[in-house]
Amino acid sequence: MSMKQSADDGSLKPYSEKLISRLRGTPISRRQAVRRALLGAAGLLLGDHLSLRALAATPSGKARARSVIQIWMWGGPSHLDTFDPKPEAGNDYSGPLNQPIPTNVDGIRICELMPLLAKQADKYSIIRGMTHGVNSHETASYIVQTARPQGGRDVFPSAGAVVSLFKGYNAGYQGLIPPYIVLTEPQGRFSEAGFLGPRYKPFATGGDPGQNRFAVEGVVAPGITDQRQRDRRELLHKLNTLEHAMKGDAQLAASEQAEKQAYDLILGDGGKVFDLSQERDELRVRYGRNTFGASCLVARRLAERGVPYITINYRGGWDTHKDNFRTMRRRLPEMDKGMAALLEDLADRGLLDSTIVWWSGEFGRTPKVQWEAPWNGGRGHWGKVFSAVVAGGGFKGGQVVGASDVKGEEVKERPVYPCDLIGSIYDLLGIDPDGKLPHPQGLAVRVSPSAADGVSMGGRLKEIM
Template sequence: MKPNYRLLPINRREALREGFFAAAGVLLASRLAGVAKALPAAQAPAKAKSVIQIWMWGGPAHLDTFDPKPEAGENYCGPLNSPIETNVSGMRICELLPLLAKQADKYSLIRSMTHGLYAHETASYTVQTGRIAGGHDVYPSVGAVVSLFKGYNAGYKGLIPPYIVLTEPQGRFSEEGFLGSRYKPFSTGGDPAQARFVVEGVVAQGLTDDRQKERREYLHQLDTLGHAMRGDPQLAASDDAEKLAYELILGDAGKVFDLSQEKDDLRDRYGRTTFGQSCLVARRLVERGVPYITINYQGGWDTHKQNFQVMRRRLPEMDKGLATLLRDLSERGLLDTTLVWWNGEFGRKPKVDWEAPWNGGRNHWGGVFSALVAGGGFKGGHVVGSSDARGEEVKDRPVYPADLIGSMYELLGIDAAGRLPHPTGLEARVTPTAADGLPLAGRLKEIM
């Protein structure tokens, strides 16, 4: 066992565990000091309390979503050649997104995202860490950084873990990076579109509360080694974990995943799809103060083949879920403090591959792509930057991943120039500088 003391959260369980650290010869005070050093100093007050990241796994086409190019012709826009006006004058988006068109005042589009990467894993890493791959380390994703600075170390007290992924982990890289598994997202498993959202561990099927309690009592009686080693710090921590687990299993906190508590017509408006209901779960998690939620949207966006068929099938579902989420957050007064971040690891090749076997597919494209941001201090109704006439390169105002990430951190009150705790004590900045490999073009002041 080699706990990385620097990374331990300071939460309400510390009171129970303090004895352990003292006994382990680690001064709690110095550990606290270490964390304090890593926490942001003298920041402007945070505008955003929570982030909902909509991760478009696979990389959806920018031309077929938020950066339509009907003037580029059939070989670029394919059949999706009639973009629609939104409720913000001059902002046009794909015709398959009519509901989002009515909410455009709530979000801004960045049409000049760029990193020049064309492989899923390196691009996923760069978009979610701001860094270029190739050093000795793997840096933590935005979610892990937010859970470090806004989770248990920063007074978050929820029973629900501070970094949730709906419903399956991304699997491309270790989101927690060198911060270690404490900052790994909790993936719910299950499917919120089913009659019952079976969140792995929280919701058990076929066990009554009475049987749960009975079993728990039995477990305590049979834990012979636990009795023989009473006072062992690891086992004490495990007992604490068990107490928390049963608070979740038997208590009210787990009800956050019970979508039957929502009105049917609202559930319908989100769409009775995994994505739509995930958006609804995300809103419920935000209401309970969870700082970071990723919706890992495995919608088949890696459209090498038959791009337009996929878009016709999946965009209406995305439109419904995301537009309802923005409206619902706004109506509940949560949008001002909830940052919604939508993008994939890259965009897709503007020129359509009509020939077999692609049959109207689009390849990967890292030259330029789009992101959508809303709430949490970002202004709505703006377009940042632009791509060229065919959507192949940045035309003006490039935005590199670290520019966007640094802007989000600023809104969250996280010092982008601060330090991350590193397992071997190396210096590690929260966001990269230009010396780390990718250029920077400045934070998104125009929409902050």
């Protein structure tokens, strides 16, 4: 059986790794081995066009969104101090941030530290009944980003890895830029690719987009001229003595292929997407000339070029156990600026219709303020209820979904579980919830969990789709 035949049967199985394991034990020729290794090595940057065809053949539904920008508020931002203010609950709950402001949508108010987002409220919807009930960072991070409960035998892939599987190279994505990017450091906490393996891990840019020159690790060369790049490459080829001695080795051929792709990005135009000097100064200022603001701008440029999944991993985090309010006063204006500019800019360019923006942390924070030392006005972890924000790509704006109770402690109406939100995102991207994830032990695993998997569900976000 050849790779090609298997790919043409339209099944979801032609991942080269899986195929190799299926064929293991069958003698294969050196040439076949080289070929397979080449396909396998396509790795992050280029797809194998055989599996691509097979996946493209599966009905992808009516995709309305092309890209997702996930603003990952790790640490867990306070819902009361952002999108679900509770001044009526009194000082022990709202603390000093007790003057929520109206937005450009009647009846929706948000924290007073987000005036710019208040002017964009018609573009996003606030989900105020997010819940999973888990108060530890690592487990909550997993649940919110994979939509799966903890404790099974498997570690599931994050939404970004799933999107990169179904919308990346296997599905005809052609860009040199990897299909799943994280600005700038990986989220950590768990392996984002889960059992899909490293091929679906995010490409972490490193560097700092807030600096004058955004030095994306590997792509933007630190002070090496193109001429020297070419000279060195030639030197490497001449001195690659073991490779010369082992002509025809499958692994080395794969590595050579990976090198070629790498140089296409280093010496080609692909890396220009990270060059913010191509943007107007006025716009850069509007986003904020800081790491988060510039990350939002880079995310827009990536979405514009069709990168399917971009995570902005908020540097510094929102784990405000101590001195919550001072942190919010310092950090929220920056977030307000970057995110508001992103929404407005996407809309101005007509990209908002095809780009989902998803803002969330792993949980909210204790509604009742801990005034005593050592917290000094801090908030703990709160997984019972918290807020998420979605915009674009088929999500309606100007809506509020569900509600927390008067003190922000419990879901009052319309609980939304992580699988409801992520399932809705998949629907908008045209990812079939009944599709199969390739599992290393060949188990049948659906893209979206069902109630039979022991997952709590409140249903898709039909009201805003």
